[in-house]
Amino acid sequence: GAVVSQHPSWVICKSGTSVKIECRSLDFQATTMFWYRQFPKQSLMLMATSNEGSKATYEQGVEKDKFLINHASLTLSTLTVTSAHPEDSSFYICSGLVRALETQYFGPGTRLLVL
Amino acid sequence: GENVEQHPSTLSVQEGDSAVIKCTYSDSASNYFPWYKQELGKGPQLIIDIRSNVGEKKDQRIAVTLNKTAKHFSLHITETQPEDSAVYFCAAFWGAQKLVFGQGTRLTINP
Numbered sequence: 121g122a123v124v125s126q127h128p129s130w131v132i133c134k135s136g137t138s139v140k141i142e143c144r145s146l147d148f149q150a151t152t153m154f155w156y157r158q159f160p161k162q163s164l165m166l167m168a169t170s171n172e173g174s175k176a177t178y179e180q181g182v183e184k185d186k187f188l189i190n191h192a193s194l195t196l197s198t199l200t201v202t203s204a205h206p207e208d209s210s211f212y213i214c215s216g217l218v219r220a221l222e223t224q225y226f227g228p229g230t231r232l233l234v235l
Numbered sequence: 236g237e238n239v240e241q242h243p244s245t246l247s248v249q250e251g252d253s254a255v256i257k258c259t260y261s262d263s264a265s266n267y268f269p270w271y272k273q274e275l276g277k278g279p280q281l282i283i284d285i286r287s288n289v290g291e292k293k294d295q296r297i298a299v300t301l302n303k304t305a306k307h308f309s310l311h312i313t314e315t316q317p318e319d320s321a322v323y324f325c326a327a328f329w330g331a332q333k334l335v336f337g338q339g340t341r342l343t344i345n346p
Contacts, residue, residue, distance in 0.1 A: 163336045213278050226278040
């Protein structure tokens with residue numbers, strides 16, 4: 121299967137700071153990437169759809185000014201959590217779409233803890 | 236929009252027995268149904284998928300069945316092993332590119 125990496129794997133930050141998470145497709149070009157958030161013992165919640173070279177599409181209830189997404193290349197999408205607060209603490213997971221297969225491959229996730 | 240219901244939420248089976256997880260979906264236009272396995276602290280891993288033009292697919296100890304008329308699909312794991320313990324998510328492909336996930340099933344294999 122296709123490989124997706126995320127960096128960092130975990131991050132601890134102070135309240136009010138910004139955190140950037142990178143998502144890379146290592147062996148395929150992902151014109152579309154997705155960002156999910158997962159709280160403990162819950163399912164994955166789609167936050168936004170990121171298309172290379174265009175603005176991200178955010179799901180209802182997700183603040184686009186707080187969760188900035190950039191997809192400047194076919195292999196890299198970034199999620200920046202701006203002015204993070206403790207309630208933003210979660211497991212953030214990205215995926216890349218292999219369009220020919222209509223299949224999403226997920227990264228290993230980034231655990232964010234905001235103190 | 237699409238909605239996916241998954242049952243059971245937890246499942247405990249003896250090692251060597253079979254496990255079955257079931258999902259139903261609401262949008263008859265969905266045509267792709269993947270299953271993901273998620274281990275603690277890791278991202279979901281695609282383990283098997285099925286498209287609407289087939290009714291069953293098998294890969295070693297794992298099989299998936301699809302009933303399009305009833306809008307439900309199931310994951311079957313035979314000869315379960317301790318390493319099968321994880322959370323399993325079903326999903327339905329919706330709106331040309333989105334995946335809608337079920338609530339997840341925590342599977343525990345008892346030695």
